[in-house]
Amino acid sequence: MSENIDVQAAVTITFPDGKSRSFPSGITGYDIAQSIGRKLAKDALAISIDGKPVDLGIPITGDAEVEIITFDHPGTLGKEIFWHSASHIMAQAIEELFPGTKFGAGPAVEQGFYYDISSEHRFTESDLETIEKKMLEISKRALEIQREELSREDAIAYFTSTRNDPYKVEILEDTLKDTARVSIYHQGDFADLCSGPHLSNTSQLKAVKLTNISASFWRGDSSRESMQRIYGIAFPSEKLLKQHLAHIEEAKKRDHRKLGAELELFMLSQETGSGLPLWLPKGAIVRNELEAFLREEQKKRGYVPVYTPHIGHIGLYERSGHYPYYSDSQFPPLTYRDDLGREEQYLLKPMNCPHHHMIYSSKLRSYRDLPIRLTEFGTVYRHEQSGELNGLIRARGFTQDDSHIYCRPDQLVDEICNAIDLTKFVFATLGFDDIEIRLSLHDPENQEKYGGTEEVWQQAEKDVREAADRMGINYIIGIGEASFYGPKIDFIVRDALGRKWQLGTVQVDYVMPERFDLSYIGSDGQPHRPVIIHRAPFGSMERFIGVLIEHTAGNFPLWLAPVQVAVLPITEDVHDYARTIHQTLIDKGIRTELDLRSEKIGKKIREAEVGKIPYMVIIGQKEAESGEISLRRHRKGDQGNMTIQALNDKLSKEIKDKS
Ligand SMILES: [Zn+2]
Numbered sequence: 001m002s003e004n005i006d007v008q009a010a011v012t013i014t015f016p017d018g019k020s021r022s023f024p025s026g027i028t029g030y031d032i033a034q035s036i037g038r039k040l041a042k043d044a045l046a047i048s049i050d051g052k053p054v055d056l057g058i059p060i061t062g063d064a065e066v067e068i069i070t071f072d073h074p075g076t077l078g079k080e081i082f083w084h085s086a087s088h089i090m091a092q093a094i095e096e097l098f099p100g101t102k103f104g105a106g107p108a109v110e111q112g113f114y115y116d117i118s119s120e121h122r123f124t125e126s127d128l129e130t131i132e133k134k135m136l137e138i139s140k141r142a143l144e145i146q147r148e149e150l151s152r153e154d155a156i157a158y159f160t161s162t163r164n165d166p167y168k169v170e171i172l173e174d175t176l177k178d179t180a181r182v183s184i185y186h187q188g189d190f191a192d193l194c195s196g197p198h199l200s201n202t203s204q205l206k207a208v209k210l211t212n213i214s215a216s217f218w219r220g221d222s223s224r225e226s227m228q229r230i231y232g233i234a235f236p237s238e239k240l241l242k243q244h245l246a247h248i249e250e251a252k253k254r255d256h257r258k259l260g261a262e263l264e265l266f267m268l269s270q271e272t273g274s275g276l277p278l279w280l281p282k283g284a285i286v287r288n289e290l291e292a293f294l295r296e297e298q299k300k301r302g303y304v305p306v307y308t309p310h311i312g313h314i315g316l317y318e319r320s321g322h323y324p325y326y327s328d329s330q331f332p333p334l335t336y337r338d339d340l341g342r343e344e345q346y347l348l349k350p351m352n353c354p355h356h357h358m359i360y361s362s363k364l365r366s367y368r369d370l371p372i373r374l375t376e377f378g379t380v381y382r383h384e385q386s387g388e389l390n391g392l393i394r395a396r397g398f399t400q401d402d403s404h405i406y407c408r409p410d411q412l413v414d415e416i417c418n419a420i421d422l423t424k425f426v427f428a429t430l431g432f433d434d435i436e437i438r439l440s441l442h443d444p445e446n447q448e449k450y451g452g453t454e455e456v457w458q459q460a461e462k463d464v465r466e467a468a469d470r471m472g473i474n475y476i477i478g479i480g481e482a483s484f485y486g487p488k489i490d491f492i493v494r495d496a497l498g499r500k501w502q503l504g505t506v507q508v509d510y511v512m513p514e515r516f517d518l519s520y521i522g523s524d525g526q527p528h529r530p531v532i533i534h535r536a537p538f539g540s541m542e543r544f545i546g547v548l549i550e551h552t553a554g555n556f557p558l559w560l561a562p563v564q565v566a567v568l569p570i571t572e573d574v575h576d577y578a579r580t581i582h583q584t585l586i587d588k589g590i591r592t593e594l595d596l597r598s599e600k601i602g603k604k605i606r607e608a609e610v611g612k613i614p615y616m617v618i619i620g621q622k623e624a625e626s627g628e629i630s631l632r633r634h635r636k637g638d639q640g641n642m643t644i645q646a647l648n649d650k651l652s653k654e655i656k657d658k659s
């Protein structure tokens with residue numbers, strides 16, 4: 001039988017929407033994209049065949065589920081393929097400009113790509129521009145990017161003699177030693193060892209920005225050759241690059257560390273310890289308002305506050321399983337000898353949960369007592385790597401708005417719904433209206449990673465899904481994203497710049513009640529296990545406020561603004577009237593500052609604007625005579641004149657409505 005007879009004459013191609021079409025066998029991803037539309041064919045970067053991304057030019061000879069991958073592919077795949085291809089184009093550009101350069105690894109990263117290179121030449125900022133120009137020239141040459149498959153031995157020979165690239169030879173001899181066949185991607189005179197997939201033509205790269213040069217070691221090993229790492233980012237259009245650069249500028253302006261210092265919200269100092277923020281008076285106001293808001297809301301919803309210490313006996317965390325399993329992310333234990341020389345060990349509290357479980361078990365509970373909802377703004381400490389620290393967003397000491405709800409199994413779905421409702425309410429109040437919700441489930445293939453039995457997990461996940469469905473929320477599923485003690489509902493918010501942040505969480509736990517031997521007496525007079533819900537709408541106060549600063553660019557809503565009103569007299573003869581207005585607002589509980597400096601009114605207004613104070617009350621001769629005030633809104637300008645009573649009413653309403 002000849003080989004041709006085995007190959008089907010037609011193949012059935014199924015698209016992501018479930019629709020199928022028949023195509024001649026040997027059809028390529030490019031042909032399929034073309035058959036759908038010219039725009040898709042132009043934007044197509046690669047194709048996923050039965051879940052595996054491959055080059056567009058690969059012939060398809062069997063029935064398959066396919067998805068055309070573009071730069072905007074909902075996952076990160078399109079961008080990864082594009083950016084990795086850009087790293088090959090950068091390598092080609094460097095090779096043409098600096099012959100003899102040797103190439104290490106050149107992967108795509110979260111925002112762009114890099115290539116580690118070895119060269120006699122010390123690369124500088126000005127080289128980056130030259131390389132960018134050369135990359136665009138290579139794009140204009142419209143070189144086809146071709147895949148070649150060959151034996152590992154032939155590839156070693158090729159990279160030894162033709163390419164003279166020892167790093168690729170090392171990878172072939174070491175990392176790929178058990179691989180029989182490997183692939184090389186060619187474009188013009190350049191070639192790279194690579195598994196792909198790649199763009200089909202260099203012309204798909206339309207815009208590039210090389211961003212940084214840093215030092216690295218071959219294979220990340222400090223005993224090996226040091227290399228130069230060049231970072232960049234590339235796009236399929238000039239417009240997308242411009243948008244990206246504008247976005248970076250805006251993100252820099254909104255950086256919470258920069259705004260935190262400018263607006264005097266918090267500080268970080270090596271002297272007090274890395275990752276241990278200090279709240280300045282103005283930042284403390286924002287935090288206190290948020291805590292008061294949640295405390296009030298929780299009171300209405302039947303939560304009871306508790307307090308627990310900042311350190312705890314190590315035995316407590318051994319019982320919960322947080323020690324030693326999570327010891328990497330914790331500060332080392334404090335070892336203490338008492339008067340009798342007995343040694344005891346304590347941990348800086350990494351979690352509030354075990355303390356709350358002890359409070360639950362402080363007395364006998366009846367089925368009629370449940371649910372019990374313990375709540376605390378509990379400060380915890382984690383040893384984040386210093387490179388991971390990021391102002392308030394990633395700190396080593398932070399305060400969780402932590403609650404543990406102890407309920408009967410028959411109450412669980414209701415309680416999850418209540419926790420979801422509270423979390424949604426909190427986000428809506430704070431102006432985060434673009435929220436993605438993820439049901440984080442366990443990975444049944446890795447059951448040993450989790451506490452509890454398969455049955456317990458099935459029940460917990462069924463309950464979580466039921467609650468999510470009842471609340472009518474749209475969610476995505478994250479397999480393997482559960483915590484070790486149970487499934488979670490994670491709230492991921494998108495900020496004003498479109499960046500995603502995981503904030504609130506609701507977690508179900510059947511494991512800790514066992515470990516802590518928690519019980520309640522049921523209506524049958526017998527002891528039963530409660531179920532625990534761990535939940536924190538803000539997540540961490542530090543992280544939440546860090547994200548809120550970037551989301552609002554420091555323009556807090558009136559109820560959160562550290563200074564709500566600045567009273568600005570124009571001349572000295574109205575100072576007495578200004579003092580009266582100031583005092584009236586203070587008496588109403590409105591945070592007000594009075595600017596009695598002998599500066600020009602223009603300067604006073606400018607400074608209040610820079611300080612992002614929501615309202616300015618401007619007092620001149622006319623206002624003093626009429627007994628009114630002139631109101632100005634930050635970023636919006638003049639709001640006209642009104643009586644002090646009208647001002648009070650307006651501000652009080654806006655504060656109360658949290659609008
Ligand atoms: Zn590659």
Ligand SMILES: [Zn+2]
Binds near residue numbers: 352353403404534535
């Ligand atoms: Zn907990």
